Amino acid sequence: MKEVKCDCGHVNPIGTILCESCGKVLEEKEKDNKLLDMRYEGSARRSQTYNKTIIDKIWNFFSSVKVGVWLIVITLIASAVGTILPQEMYIPPIMPAAEYYEDQYGWIGKLYYDLGFHNLYSSWWYLILIASIGISLVICSLDRVVPLYRALNKQKVSRHESYLQRQRVFGASQPEDTDKAFTMAKEKLKSKKYSIREENGNILAEKGRFSRWGPYVNHVGLIIFLIGGMLRFVPGMYVDKILWIREGETKVIPETNGEYYLKNDSFILEMYDKEKDNEVFGEAIDKAGMVAKNYQSNVTLYKKQGDTVAGEEADLKKVKDYEVKVNKPLKFENFALYQVDYKLNELNKMSFALTNKKTGEEYGDLTVDLNRPQDEYDLGNGYKAEVVSYFPDFEFDENGEPVTKSRIPNNPAFVFKMFTPDKPDGEISFVAIRQTIEPFGDNEYKLAFKGIDTKNVSALTVRKDLTLWIIALGGVIFMIGVAQGSYWNHRRIWLRRVNGEVWVAGHTNKNWHGLKSEIEAALDGTGILMPEDQLQNQSEKKS
Amino acid sequence: MKKQRLVMRTVILLVLGAAVAYTLYANFTKDKIQKVAVGEKAPDFVLTDMDGNKHKLSDYEGQGVFLNFWGTWCKPCEKEMPYMNNQYEQFKDEGVHVLAVNVGETDLAVNKFSERYDLAFPIVIDKDGQVQSAYGINPLPATFLIDKDGKVVKYITGEMTEETIKSYMEQIKP
Amino acid sequence: MVTISSNLLYTAFILYLIATVFFAGSIKDKNRTKQGPNRWASIGLWISIIGFAAHLGYFITRWIAAGHAPVSNLFEFTTFFGMSLVGAFIVIYLIYKTPILGVFTLPVALLMIAYASMFPREVSPLIPALQSDWLHIHVTTAAVGQAILAVSFAAGLIYLVKSVDQTKQSKQRFWLEAVMFGLVCTLGFIIISSSFSASGYKAEFNWIDKNGQEDVLEYHMPALTGPHEGKLITKGKFEPLAEMPAIINAKKLNTVLWSLASGVLLYLALRLVLRKRVGAALQPLVKNINLDLVDEIAYRSVLIGFPVFTLGALIFAMIWAQIAWTRFWGWDPKEVWALITFLFYAAYLHLRLSKGWHGEKSAWLAVIGFIIIMFNLVAVNLVIAGLHSYAGS
Numbered sequence A: 001m002k003e004v005k006c007d008c009g010h011v012n013p014i015g016t017i018l019c020e021s022c023g024k025v026l027e028e029k030e031k032d033n034k035l036l037d038m039r040y041e042g043s044a045r046r047s048q049t050y051n052k053t054i055i056d057k058i059w060n061f062f063s064s065v066k067v068g069v070w071l072i073v074i075t076l077i078a079s080a081v082g083t084i085l086p087q088e089m090y091i092p093p094i095m096p097a098a099e100y101y102e103d104q105y106g107w108i109g110k111l112y113y114d115l116g117f118h119n120l121y122s123s124w125w126y127l128i129l130i131a132s133i134g135i136s137l138v139i140c141s142l143d144r145v146v147p148l149y150r151a152l153n154k155q156k157v158s159r160h161e162s163y164l165q166r167q168r169v170f171g172a173s174q175p176e177d178t179d180k181a182f183t184m185a186k187e188k189l190k191s192k193k194y195s196i197r198e199e200n201g202n203i204l205a206e207k208g209r210f211s212r213w214g215p216y217v218n219h220v221g222l223i224i225f226l227i228g229g230m231l232r233f234v235p236g237m238y239v240d241k242i243l244w245i246r247e248g249e250t251k252v253i254p255e256t257n258g259e260y261y262l263k264n265d266s267f268i269l270e271m272y273d274k275e276k277d278n279e280v281f282g283e284a285i286d287k288a289g290m291v292a293k294n295y296q297s298n299v300t301l302y303k304k305q306g307d308t309v310a311g312e313e314a315d316l317k318k319v320k321d322y323e324v325k326v327n328k329p330l331k332f333e334n335f336a337l338y339q340v341d342y343k344l345n346e347l348n349k350m351s352f353a354l355t356n357k358k359t360g361e362e363y364g365d366l367t368v369d370l371n372r373p374q375d376e377y378d379l380g381n382g383y384k385a386e387v388v389s390y391f392p393d394f395e396f397d398e399n400g401e402p403v404t405k406s407r408i409p410n411n412p413a414f415v416f417k418m419f420t421p422d423k424p425d426g427e428i429s430f431v432a433i434r435q436t437i438e439p440f441g442d443n444e445y446k447l448a449f450k451g452i453d454t455k456n457v458s459a460l461t462v463r464k465d466l467t468l469w470i471i472a473l474g475g476v477i478f479m480i481g482v483a484q485g486s487y488w489n490h491r492r493i494w495l496r497r498v499n500g501e502v503w504v505a506g507h508t509n510k511n512w513h514g515l516k517s518e519i520e521a522a523l524d525g526t527g528i529l530m531p532e533d534q535l536q537n538q539s540e541k542k543s
Numbered sequence B: 001m002k003k004q005r006l007v008m009r010t011v012i013l014l015v016l017g018a019a020v021a022y023t024l025y026a027n028f029t030k031d032k033i034q035k036v037a038v039g040e041k042a043p044d045f046v047l048t049d050m051d052g053n054k055h056k057l058s059d060y061e062g063q064g065v066f067l068n069f070w071g072t073w074c075k076p077c078e079k080e081m082p083y084m085n086n087q088y089e090q091f092k093d094e095g096v097h098v099l100a101v102n103v104g105e106t107d108l109a110v111n112k113f114s115e116r117y118d119l120a121f122p123i124v125i126d127k128d129g130q131v132q133s134a135y136g137i138n139p140l141p142a143t144f145l146i147d148k149d150g151k152v153v154k155y156i157t158g159e160m161t162e163e164t165i166k167s168y169m170e171q172i173k174p
Numbered sequence C: 001m002v003t004i005s006s007n008l009l010y011t012a013f014i015l016y017l018i019a020t021v022f023f024a025g026s027i028k029d030k031n032r033t034k035q036g037p038n039r040w041a042s043i044g045l046w047i048s049i050i051g052f053a054a055h056l057g058y059f060i061t062r063w064i065a066a067g068h069a070p071v072s073n074l075f076e077f078t079t080f081f082g083m084s085l086v087g088a089f090i091v092i093y094l095i096y097k098t099p100i101l102g103v104f105t106l107p108v109a110l111l112m113i114a115y116a117s118m119f120p121r122e123v124s125p126l127i128p129a130l131q132s133d134w135l136h137i138h139v140t141t142a143a144v145g146q147a148i149l150a151v152s153f154a155a156g157l158i159y160l161v162k163s164v165d166q167t168k169q170s171k172q173r174f175w176l177e178a179v180m181f182g183l184v185c186t187l188g189f190i191i192i193s194s195s196f197s198a199s200g201y202k203a204e205f206n207w208i209d210k211n212g213q214e215d216v217l218e219y220h221m222p223a224l225t226g227p228h229e230g231k232l233i234t235k236g237k238f239e240p241l242a243e244m245p246a247i248i249n250a251k252k253l254n255t256v257l258w259s260l261a262s263g264v265l266l267y268l269a270l271r272l273v274l275r276k277r278v279g280a281a282l283q284p285l286v287k288n289i290n291l292d293l294v295d296e297i298a299y300r301s302v303l304i305g306f307p308v309f310t311l312g313a314l315i316f317a318m319i320w321a322q323i324a325w326t327r328f329w330g331w332d333p334k335e336v337w338a339l340i341t342f343l344f345y346a347a348y349l350h351l352r353l354s355k356g357w358h359g360e361k362s363a364w365l366a367v368i369g370f371i372i373i374m375f376n377l378v379a380v381n382l383v384i385a386g387l388h389s390y391a392g393s
Helices: A028-032 A054-063 A065-081 A097-114 A117-122 A124-154 A161-165 A178-191 A209-231 A279-288 A468-487 A512-523 A534-542 B002-029 B075-094 B107-117 B130-135 B162-172 C002-028 C039-066 C074-096 C099-116 C133-163 C171-199 C250-274 C278-286 C291-324 C333-354 C359-382 C387-392
Strands: A169-173 A195-199 A202-207 A238-246 A250-252 A260-271 A292-305 A315-325 A330-332 A335-356 A362-369 A376-380 A383-391 A394-396 A402-404 A413-420 A423-432 A435-437 A445-465 A491-498 A501-508 B046-048 B054-056 B064-070 B096-102 B123-125 B142-146 B152-157 C203-208 C214-219
Touching: A054 A065, A054 A124, A054 B002, A065 A117, A065 A124, A065 C333, A097 A117, A117 A124, A124 A209, A124 B002, A161 A491, A161 A501, A169 A512, A178 A195, A178 A202, A178 A491, A178 A501, A178 A512, A209 A468, A209 B002, A238 A260, A238 A335, A260 A315, A260 A335, A260 A445, A279 C039, A292 A330, A292 A335, A292 A445, A315 A330, A315 A335, A335 A383, A362 A376, A362 A383, A362 A445, A383 A402, A383 A423, A383 B107, A413 A445, A423 A445, A468 C291, A491 A512, A501 A512, A512 C291, B046 B123, B064 B075, B064 B162, B075 B096, B075 B107, B075 B162, B107 B123, B142 B162, B152 B162, C002 C039, C002 C074, C002 C099, C039 C074, C039 C099, C074 C099, C074 C133, C074 C291, C074 C359, C099 C133, C099 C171, C099 C278, C133 C171, C133 C278, C133 C291, C133 C333, C133 C359, C171 C250, C171 C278, C171 C359, C214 C250, C250 C278, C291 C333, C291 C359, C333 C359
Parallel strands: B064 B096, B096 B123
Antiparallel strands: A169 A501, A195 A202, A202 A491, A238 A445, A250 A260, A260 A292, A292 A315, A330 A335, A335 A362, A335 A445, A376 A383, A383 A413, A394 A402, A413 A423, A423 A435, A491 A501, B046 B054, B064 B142, B142 B152, C203 C214
């Protein structure tokens, strides 16, 4: 195979369909068509012209738009499948996923789980699909943008007759004064912001060529976007932690290398109130019962001063007070803290009164801080209570022994030893919520429940995402490219003198309606007749 | 010309292929990534034990440290405690130190637990979670074997038998 | 203010209805001149514009009353969608001056508004996740994008009505009729549910849900399919014909069955009156239309709508999701369906630009695209549970 030399003298790359310079049809197959296929200006798509090594074959596979469209369609269908049942990350953690799907959705759920669709979007094959789209984007664009650039850059003003005749918009006419008609048309086209090129008395008016680059610009944007998505997996780029923090508590913020601390001053939950809020909401509030208005943590951010080792009392300097709300995260350095969850009224303190069971007489109160209980509580006058065991989240295990499920005081229970002047050896009592057990027979005294004190707990997501700016950049470039390709049109109008006639042809990549009305306006009064839409004529003849 | 094209194509495909391969690899190993990796220096910390003595990790350089994170509600932790205690008695004179870091429970609960199992090794409480955060602890129990140079030799999650505990201590003996 | 608002919406609805009649009349008008639209069409246009203004009035007054843009639940979103559709139609009409587009677009908008009013219409307060300016920005842009894409559906439908041969048995003829049937079923749903709600039908059931919990369920249509172990507790109401297992939402299924039944009846009635297929009956309306022009309208609507949709439903959505939900993308069903819509129209553009899918193929794609958009609007809110499903309650 060799390069193709056109009659006009221009040398074209192999596989060229229309001469880059004059537009003459070079490809035999194309010669019979009434209208030219103007896609990519009839330039040679390199990939289709070589097919020798395995590398070429892979390249050509990804270079095909057909393959690209199939990849899009397969991804589309796969994505849809993933929405049939909720993904694993959205199911409530009440039981293992394997059981949950079958339990909730029957055999369909089991099948769904067995096929791995419960984690479809992070499955290897879905990632490969997305990656293939990315590769296809790179190769398709490279293969097309270079020849297209060449073709548009090399085009001559005087196009070959066969090229003009086979444009969708084409007409020939004989105005009285061709020179005058040309001058008039030129002025009008100029005023319509066309750039005019002249050569041997022929005219090429062109505008909006940059819209042809739109698709490639948006592909670049998408590729940058995908690179951003890929960087997510690089260690250190992305942090996703949750921080549960009680009111009054100060905690180190995870993943900040012990640099930042957070104190939860208070957590606020507000509901809409029919009386106080906008009265038009009344009906909706009645219907829903309760509608949440605000979730808010009032926090203080601290930064550690100096170099301390983990575990050491850190010297904290206040950075700022902030109200973290939904839609209003606290930002510092590359981190952001989001209000995501809460737990109201976690038990904080419990109060008891040492009481004589018979007489009901009380010998003093004791208040146990559930997160910091003491070994014993001295009530004076020889009355005291010793804590033998403490179970913050109490249950009985399989042997009937009291144990704790966690360190969180969800259901606190104690084994107390009560000392009184008349029982110096003490009496053992097991005290839990709404339950007292006296394991060694009847006691004379009891610790009567007096009351509780609670605290709210707030959950904040700790997020760092260093890929955001890349993702954003990709998004912006994509939007620019899409807008460029969609809202501008590449229009060309050729005026050529052929044997005393004036031939007019027009081409646009889209919006023929607009092109035709511009040609009509430009030719109005020049004596050159409005060219016809050959495609429309064809279809009208047919119907 | 042709050769140049082939080289170009090969390079581009290799770059794209490598990017995809890395992404897939990273995606499937992301759950396994440890904050403190084997071979790295163990992050230093200072915590106070139940008797009020301060324990600073870097002070134990020259000795092996068997660093265990635990909670009283955690069954496997509870089970391995007596084993650790036995082996501690064997190895303490051979330069292996045991530090049991409780993940921030109450003094009372920890004391009662320690009394119940009559634990001899120092128990420290990580009240504000700094040390857990530095070591990226989750779930329990978690054990780090630290050698005499202060480097992490091994990271173990889940319950250990007395046998394995013994072999681990053997491993970090200076 | 709320009353003024709903009256304005009602006015808009009536005006759109009248405008449709005028646009249809302009096609039947024998005296039409070759150049440009006739008087019927310009009256139709003016009525549409006034209707649109009234609709805009509804939107503004409701915004003032609620203190937030009325796009926060399914009723508000769908009416806004209808409004955007009319707006997009007016713009496209001004470019191409084709009355036939009105005959197809306005009824779709009417169906949309009527469908919207089947959902709770009271002004609801914003939950914390929605309290952001991005609510206005994201939702309105996404809706406008979808509405412009919907114009391509109307244009595609016109194309198909004209180009599909009604005299021969073919796949095309079948599926075109299926689309018509779908539209008739929507109408059926609207008629049946508004007549039952006008009659105030209410039947309560005690039933047991899939977690074994007892609960009460309120039906607003006679129950064909009763809930799991359901017991009718409202006296004198219709006993269910069949009981559903707990994992099937019997109430929604019941609504679907009623809509289908009324759709079938309505469709049969239409066939009886017309004595031919709905597609065939519409053919005379499109007799004089130029296929290339309709094809171009469909294509341009996609070209105009696609960037707007991407901006609103993906880019703005991601920005807001990053602020409200801590991550810009989380594979929530609504997000996924926005991505599917994006991918679909991307495929449409590639097929058209590179594979030369013009004309009928392109028209079919426009129809499928609209079905995907509607699926995202209806099914994803009502059937598939997700973070966005507050919009469907």
